[in-house]
Amino acid sequence: MKKVSVIGATGYAGAELLRILHNHPEAQVVHITSESHAGEYIDDLYPHLRGIYNQKLISMKEMDKIGKDSDFVFICLPHGHAMKVGKALENMPTRIIDLGADYRFDDTDIYEAWYKVEHTHKEAPRVYGLAELYRDQVKDAKIIGNAGCYTTASILALAPLAKNKLIDVSTIVVDAKSGVSGAGRGAKLPNHFPELYDSFKAYGVATHRHTPEIEQALADLSGESTVLNFTPHLVPMSRGILSTCYATLKAGVTPEQVDKAYEDMYGKEFFIRLLGRNGYPATKNVRGSNYCELGWHIDPRTNRVIVLSVIDNLVKGAAGQAVQNFNIACGFEEKLGLDVVPMYP
Structure with a gap:
């Protein structure tokens, strides 16, 4: 204990x-x-x-x-x-x-x-706490810097492509949407019910602080300097993140190579659900859980891959991931205390 x-x-x-x-x-x-x-x-x-x-x-x-x-x-x-x-x-x-x-x-x-x-x-002495990618470093770390919510969804979406050098990392665009709980509990006018309800807006364009965190992880995985566009949006719901990530495939990369990259990296990961090529993740399917759902699409007209990623921002994007890191650091089974069915509806 x-x-x-x-x-x-x-x-x-x-x-x-x-x-x-x-x-x-x-x-x-x-x-x-x-x-x-x-x-x-x-x-x-x-x-x-x-x-x-x-x-x-x-x-x-x-x-x-x-x-x-x-x-x-x-x-x-x-x-x-x-x-x-x-x-x-x-x-x-x-x-x-x-x-x-x-x-x-x-x-x-x-x-x-x-x-x-x-x-x-x-x-x-610190390590970056995105469990699926850095668990070996997390095991003995004195300080674990838990990954952010937008960053967890976006990095997990792009990691297989970056690690396997399937994309041009200079072409990445991340378009993400979050429920309002991501803004914290403090009273703020933009989050007041009449201001938020029945509306949908972007914020922090080209300035959001999760941008360099995503760049750091993808550069680490790809071995290449990475600069990307990240645009967050606020959705009138309490929980959830949907991150839509775009990148240009390198010449000669096939859809089968993309599929294999995701299966090789995440096929045995308990908290990653792969919906496969042409899959459509939804925030409701992971609500209240530590799961991340991924689906990807390939556009042959533009030679771009589009990856869809969903998490619960308060669980996999915050507290759940913290407990996952805690389990790794203690040598416990990684899903201990986290093996719960998502809430539905």
Whole structure:
């Protein structure tokens, strides 16, 4: 049994993490924190946790106690805040899984350029936590930078093509749509019901911070410098991401080679569902689960491959992937606590 704590437990990702950890047979939640709700009970803030968690939220000021009591700390804070936790725990055996962006980048200059925040823990030993691609590095990592939601859907969609050098990585376009829970729980005018309902819009065009994260992983896989266009959209639903990824196939690449690349990379992956060539994934089919569904199409007119990828942004895109990384790091079966049927409808 591993003792775990959740830093920032009152956001959507933190609450989802608590939901998943409750059903994990090898995880005991010992501390949960919130700066804005310290002293309150979690089930007063999230009534769906009544009778499941009745713990009182504490402040991060008690980090020394949290670190001493915990084998793992999950950080569910906005970017710029996890580094303080990382530094506070660097001399303790406590391991960290950060659901934010602070430990996702090999090059902290890229982080600073896109996030406009100084990286104060540049020397931290960290690995990128996209489980299907980096599980060997995750096993022994002190700090795991959990992959982002848009990035998980998009990287998993393109990884077989990049790794097998089937596409021109300079031609990649990612067009992704997310449910509003991806914007967090805080009140924001654009997410107000009358503003959001019955509408569909793009945002962060050419500036979204997940862009360099996708580029980093695809460059690592392909061995080639990668620059791409990424455009996110907001959909009036609570959960889910659909990422549509486009790239030009290299000369002579056949549809059968594309099919084989996906089967070779993901055919034995429990959390990846391959719908095959001409498949159409749907967000409803993975809702509430840690699955990613993939389907791909080849357009002979333009010689482009179009890959469709769906995940639940709060599970495979956040809390579920964090638990998957936790399982890998502990040597547990990777699907432990995550082997659930998606909610439908």
